[in-house]
Amino acid sequence: MDSVILKTAVRFLLPLLLLASIFLFLRGHNEPGGGFVGGLVAGGAIALYAITRSAAAARQLVRASPRLLIGSGLLLALGSGLAPLFFGRPFLTALWTTTTTAVLGELHIGTPLLFDLGVYCVVTGVTLAFVFTLLEE
Amino acid sequence: MNAQVAVVLPIVLPLATMTVLLLTWKSIVAQKVIGVVGSTLLLMSATALLWLVARHNILVLQVGSWPAPFGITLVADRLSSIMVMLAGLMAFAVSVYSLATIDDRRVAFGFHPLVQLLLMGVCGAFLTGDLFNLYVWFEVMLIASFVLLTLGGERGQLEGAIKYVALNLISSAVFLAAIGVIYAATGTLNMADLALKLRSFPDQNVVSVLAMLFLIAFGTKAAVFPLFFWLPASYHTPPVAVSAIFAGLLTKVGVYSLMRAFTLLFVTELEFTHNLLLLIAGLTMVTGVLGAMAQSEIRRILSFHIVSQIGYMLMGLALFTPLALAGSVFYIIHHIVVKTNLFLIGGMIEQRFGTGLLAKSGGLYRSAPVLATLFFLAAMSLAGVPPLSGFFAKMTLIRGGLEAERYAIVVAALVVSLLTLFSMTKIWTEAFWKPAPVDAATDVRLGDQSWTDRFFLCGPTILLTTITVGIGVMAGPVMDAALAASEQLLDQNAYIEAVLSVGSRESTRP
Amino acid sequence: MDIVLAITVGGLYAAGIFMMLRRNVVKLLIGLGLLSHAANLLIFTAGRLVRGRVAVIPAGETQPLTIVADPLPQALILTAIVISFAVLAFTLVLIYRTIQTLGTDDLDQLRATDT
Numbered sequence: 001m002d003s004v005i006l007k008t009a010v011r012f013l014l015p016l017l018l019l020a021s022i023f024l025f026l027r028g029h030n031e032p033g034g035g036f037v038g039g040l041v042a043g044g045a046i047a048l049y050a051i052t053r054s055a056a057a058a059r060q061l062v063r064a065s066p067r068l069l070i071g072s073g074l075l076l077a078l079g080s081g082l083a084p085l086f087f088g089r090p091f092l093t094a095l096w097t098t099t100t101t102a103v104l105g106e107l108h109i110g111t112p113l114l115f116d117l118g119v120y121c122v123v124t125g126v127t128l129a130f131v132f133t134l135l136e137e
Numbered sequence: 138m139n140a141q142v143a144v145v146l147p148i149v150l151p152l153a154t155m156t157v158l159l160l161t162w163k164s165i166v167a168q169k170v171i172g173v174v175g176s177t178l179l180l181m182s183a184t185a186l187l188w189l190v191a192r193h194n195i196l197v198l199q200v201g202s203w204p205a206p207f208g209i210t211l212v213a214d215r216l217s218s219i220m221v222m223l224a225g226l227m228a229f230a231v232s233v234y235s236l237a238t239i240d241d242r243r244v245a246f247g248f249h250p251l252v253q254l255l256l257m258g259v260c261g262a263f264l265t266g267d268l269f270n271l272y273v274w275f276e277v278m279l280i281a282s283f284v285l286l287t288l289g290g291e292r293g294q295l296e297g298a299i300k301y302v303a304l305n306l307i308s309s310a311v312f313l314a315a316i317g318v319i320y321a322a323t324g325t326l327n328m329a330d331l332a333l334k335l336r337s338f339p340d341q342n343v344v345s346v347l348a349m350l351f352l353i354a355f356g357t358k359a360a361v362f363p364l365f366f367w368l369p370a371s372y373h374t375p376p377v378a379v380s381a382i383f384a385g386l387l388t389k390v391g392v393y394s395l396m397r398a399f400t401l402l403f404v405t406e407l408e409f410t411h412n413l414l415l416l417i418a419g420l421t422m423v424t425g426v427l428g429a430m431a432q433s434e435i436r437r438i439l440s441f442h443i444v445s446q447i448g449y450m451l452m453g454l455a456l457f458t459p460l461a462l463a464g465s466v467f468y469i470i471h472h473i474v475v476k477t478n479l480f481l482i483g484g485m486i487e488q489r490f491g492t493g494l495l496a497k498s499g500g501l502y503r504s505a506p507v508l509a510t511l512f513f514l515a516a517m518s519l520a521g522v523p524p525l526s527g528f529f530a531k532m533t534l535i536r537g538g539l540e541a542e543r544y545a546i547v548v549a550a551l552v553v554s555l556l557t558l559f560s561m562t563k564i565w566t567e568a569f570w571k572p573a574p575v576d577a578a579t580d581v582r583l584g585d586q587s588w589t590d591r592f593f594l595c596g597p598t599i600l601l602t603t604i605t606v607g608i609g610v611m612a613g614p615v616m617d618a619a620l621a622a623s624e625q626l627l628d629q630n631a632y633i634e635a636v637l638s639v640g641s642r643e644s645t646r647p
Numbered sequence: 648m649d650i651v652l653a654i655t656v657g658g659l660y661a662a663g664i665f666m667m668l669r670r671n672v673v674k675l676l677i678g679l680g681l682l683s684h685a686a687n688l689l690i691f692t693a694g695r696l697v698r699g700r701v702a703v704i705p706a707g708e709t710q711p712l713t714i715v716a717d718p719l720p721q722a723l724i725l726t727a728i729v730i731s732f733a734v735l736a737f738t739l740v741l742i743y744r745t746i747q748t749l750g751t752d753d754l755d756q757l758r759a760t761d762t
Contacts, residue, residue, distance in 0.1 A: 067162050068160065071157075074159070075160075078152060078156060081149070085142055090145075091200055092200050092201040094201065269723055273726065276730045279734070280733065280734060280737065283737055292748055295749065296749065302738055306679050306682075309734075314685075314686040314690075317686065317689045317693045317720065317723075320690070320720060320723075
């Protein structure tokens with residue numbers, strides 16, 4: 001699509017949207033948000049880039065192929081599900097721990113975060129796979 | 138092995154295999170190797186599960202430690218573990234067979250990851266103890282089967298796929314609506330909890346309506362009369378390896394769900410529901426076999442026979458006695474092995490003549506004696522000739538029918554059995570006995586194929602034929618397992634207690 | 648409000664089945680879409696319709712203080728919508744390919760794989 005306005009806008013929108021997607025992803029910890037929405041926003045941002053430039057340019061921007069994103073996302077989610085098995089708990093049981101870090105203070109983190117990250121990757125990957133296939137047809 | 142790991146492995150292993158396959162997409166060799174390795178691991182984990190369930194009766198896993206009626210429960214009882222075992226066996230046989238028959242183009246488009254996705258859906262459906270979760274596994278299985286069916290995009294495939302997709306989506310919509318209504322009525326979706334609540338439900342007419350909704354939803358998936366039309370319209374279109382795994386597993390998920398629903402949930406109005414099931418069973422048997430007689434192409438004949446045999450499986454369920462139900466379980470074990478095997482053998486015949494049309498094939502008895510032996514054993518087993526597996530399966534069902542004094546269904550079963558024999562002899566005389574027609578396509582001799590291809594083709598069929606014969610020779614132990622499974626199915630209280638008591642014990646959350 | 652939604656669900660089922668009975672493949676797809684919408688709306692209605700109250704149990708209580716809508720059916724629909732979206736998207740592509748390959752959108756012409 002050859003529009004100067006859109007092209008220029010995307011240059012600013014892309015980092016903002018990616019930031020928003022990370023915000024949404026982290027917000028899902030306790031409030032509405034999470035990996036699914038975050039992944040959709042990230043996928044949408046890159047789709048915008050792909051529409052204004054080309055699918056090839058977007059592929060170069062992402063580097064990882066959509067398939068790799070889907071695969072590694074599934075692997076992350078699967079890993080978070082399998083982790084409790086090593087502690088003798090049922091599959092997919094959430095494991096939580098509280099750590100103190102210098103910058104962020106006290107952090108309550110656990111395997112659901114890993115699961116959500118997996119979802120984020122899978123959703124981004126699937127969206128990109130759709131968009132790239134459609135654009136390259 | 139830890140019981141909690143064993144229950145979840147048949148679902149996790151295909152997912153893990155699929156993930157690895159996605160990451161090694163580019164290499165065709167890696168796809169093939171990992172696909173077969175994944176199926177082998179699934180078979181091993183299924184064997185472990187079968188062994189554990191035989192020792193400990195019912196294994197229950199509360200996923201994510203959420204207690205029973207609230208979270209998702211995975212339950213492995215005897216029937217589930219037998220089904221998972223068969224799924225693992227078919228996965229192994231078909232994966233090996235596919236090495237020689239699925240072309241590289243289809244492998245590059247993701248044949249192996251899709252098979253693993255299908256297996257995950259199938260095993261998930263066998264193991265879940267939650268209705269909505271069952272719906273999700275159905276959909277996982279359906280999406281994988283849609284893509285497998287259309288992979289390659291040939292004319293026939295697309296046409297068959299439209300019918301397959303449309304009818305299966307309608308049944309999914311009915312299933313979803315049934316879930317909505319049953320939740321509105323009882324406030325739970327956990328099958329054990331549902332069984333408890335439906336038993337004392339004030340208005341049993343509502344329960345009957347629900348039973349009918351589930352009968353339509355599962356019946357379409359199981360291809361019962363009059364909802365089976367998608368099956369013979371589509372099963373002969375994809376590559377043989379795909380047809381074979383569909384034939385072995387997909388409809389059986391529907392049958393399994395029917396067995397679960399009509400032994401656990403809807404058992405209060407037996408007079409109405411199970412008599413209707415018996416009628417459907419009889420009509421399914423007869424229409425299926427009549428449809429097969431009108432066909433003249435190997436895979437189309439075999440597809441109609443799937444429908445006909447679904448009737449036998451329902452017959453045991455409808456009679457609802459321990460012996461008849463055991464007959465159903467035995468029949469499922471026998472049917473999955475034999476039917477997959479026949480599709481694989483049919484594929485080898487098609488490969489030789491470049492077509493499945495019986496008129497254009499012939500002379501295989503002379504040119505391929507090994508193939509002829511394999512087909513003969515499998516076909517006779519399907520028809521129920523002693524001492525092969527089908528004989529004992531049918532005999533148990535008929536004994537069950539006589540015991541329950543339902544003579545009409547017994548007569549139907551015997552007549553359909555004869556017609557099946559006729560249909561099998563038709564393939565035998567046409568493809569094997571009569572001399573090859575002059576205009577037959579060049580007969581690809583086994584000698585022309587590389588020895589690896591020959592091994593990949595014959596290995597699985599020889600394995601499955603050996604199992605068929607084995608089930609016949611060792612009918613005693615298999616019968617004991619089937620009886621134990623059926624007694625467990627009829628003991629709803631044990632199931633309910635196993636599921637709900639584990640939930641209260643495990644409620645330790647931070 | 649329940650009665651309005653009940654009528655809507657019924658209307659959606661009727662429209663969906665009507666569309667599926669047409670000969671055009673695209674109308675079949677629309678019919679399937681309407682059917683899954685109807686099922687979703689049915690579950691939604693089954694979960695009770697309450698406006699403006701959150702289904703959160705206050706601290707120290709064991710059950711909600713007022714009548715609230717059951718959140719579980721809504722979660723179920725969310726899953727069902729995602730699934731039906733994926734399946735319908737696949738069906739759309741399938742139909743597109745079929746029309747391209749076979750050159751017809753008339754279901755009565757698709758008879759080669761039947762008996």
